Amino acid sequence: MSELGPNSLLWRYLGDRRFVLTLPRAVTLQMLHPAIAAATAEYSLTPTRLWLHKKRTVPQLVGMAYSQKETKHFMRYAHEHMKGRDDRGNRYHALNPELFFFQHATYVDTLVTMITTFIRPLASDELEQLYQETCTWYRKYGISDRMVPATWGEFDGYFDDACRSQLRVSEHFEQYRSQVLSPNDWSVRSIPRPVVRALQHDRARELLGITVSRADRNALWAYAYSRRAGAVVPSIRMSSRARQAMREAETVASTN
Numbered sequence: 001m002s003e004l005g006p007n008s009l010l011w012r013y014l015g016d017r018r019f020v021l022t023l024p025r026a027v028t029l030q031m032l033h034p035a036i037a038a039a040t041a042e043y044s045l046t047p048t049r050l051w052l053h054k055k056r057t058v059p060q061l062v063g064m065a066y067s068q069k070e071t072k073h074f075m076r077y078a079h080e081h082m083k084g085r086d087d088r089g090n091r092y093h094a095l096n097p098e099l100f101f102f103q104h105a106t107y108v109d110t111l112v113t114m115i116t117t118f119i120r121p122l123a124s125d126e127l128e129q130l131y132q133e134t135c136t137w138y139r140k141y142g143i144s145d146r147m148v149p150a151t152w153g154e155f156d157g158y159f160d161d162a163c164r165s166q167l168r169v170s171e172h173f174e175q176y177r178s179q180v181l182s183p184n185d186w187s188v189r190s191i192p193r194p195v196v197r198a199l200q201h202d203r204a205r206e207l208l209g210i211t212v213s214r215a216d217r218n219a220l221w222a223y224a225y226s227r228r229a230g231a232v233v234p235s236i237r238m239s240s241r242a243r244q245a246m247r248e249a250e251t252v253a254s255t256n
Contacts, residue, residue, distance in 0.1 A: 002132040004065060006249045009126060010133035013115050014065055015242020018227055020058070020187050022114040024196045026106035027054060028180040028204045029163065035092035035099055037172035043082045043094075050176050051185035059241065061107070065137040066245035072142025087171035097144040102166065104141075105159050108134045109201070117199075118224045118231075128152045163203040181208075194219035 004010055013019070027050070030036045046052040064071045082094035092099060108131070115122060115130075122130065131152040139145055149155040181196060183189045198212050198220035205212065231237040238246075 002129070002136045004133060004136055006246055008133050009130040010065055010137060011242065011245065013119070013130070014062055014111060014137075015239045015245075016114065016119075016231070016237055017187075017239060018118045018231065018237075019062075019111060019114050021191055021227065022110050022117065022199060023054065023058065023188055024180060024183060024191065025113055025199045025201055025204075026110040028208075029106045029109075029167065029201055030103055031173050031176045031180050032167040032169065032204060032207060033099075033102060034086035034088065034090070034168060034170040034172065035096075036103060037170055037176065038084060038086040039082050039092060039094055041172045041175055042084055048175075049185055050179040051183050051188055055186040059239075062239070063241050064140045066241055067140070068248075071140050075141040075143065095143065098147055100141070100143045101138065101145075101147055102162055104134075104138050105155070105162065108155070109159055113199070117220070118227055131155055163201065167203060167207060169207055177208075181210075192219055192223060195223045
């Protein structure tokens with residue numbers, strides 16, 4: 001199992017504030033999953049404010065990647081009561097490993113998209129290293145990893161197939177359609193709408209009838225360039241949780 005720490009790619013990139021700015025990609029895919037959309041509508045503390053829900057939950061997930069403490073009990077306790085039926089009457093449970101891993105997979109896909117869009121392309125060996133580290137992150141949740149693809153190449157195939165076979169526009173998605181494409185809360189509300197369109201996964205574009213124009217792509221390029229120029233200083237680029245973890249690790253290293 002890949003070790004997480006100051007020298008890992010996951011620690012270097014997951015706490016980058018630009019990851020949040022890429023989240024419309026992951027969240028649109030999540031809401032296109034009928035079970036995730038249904039569970040969000042039923043169990044979120046802010047069921048009508050999707051991005052307030054994500055403002056609360058995403059930092060918790062990211063924080064687990066930087067934590068040196070035992071975190072497995074937290075995830076099971078927080079999700080064990082979340083079960084029900086989607087809009088077609090199909091049963092779901094939030095702790096179902098296939099469902100839980102798909103949601104995690106959307107963050108993996110979005111993390112890679114953030115790095116390649118805002119920072120730089122990753123070499124094949126870096127992609128593999130980063131993927132293995134995201135698997136270590138996933139195992140911190142304490143959910144069965146029996147369906148976790150062994151390599152980045154296998155993950156790429158898994159994710160494409162999952163997006164093709166599991167996603168659709170459900171009744172619960174319609175509750176969130178305007179919010180996923182036009183975020184209205186948290187940091188993501190500042191993202192220009194052409195950038196949100198350009199960030200979308202191909203399957204989301206297909207299901208939602210989104211056409212990404214040249215102007216949208218140019219807007220994404222300009223947006224990424226502006227955020228790249230302002231991300232030189234670590235205190236600006238990295239979240240407070242990531243910076244804290246780095247400081248703690250440096251303190252431990254200096255005393256050994």
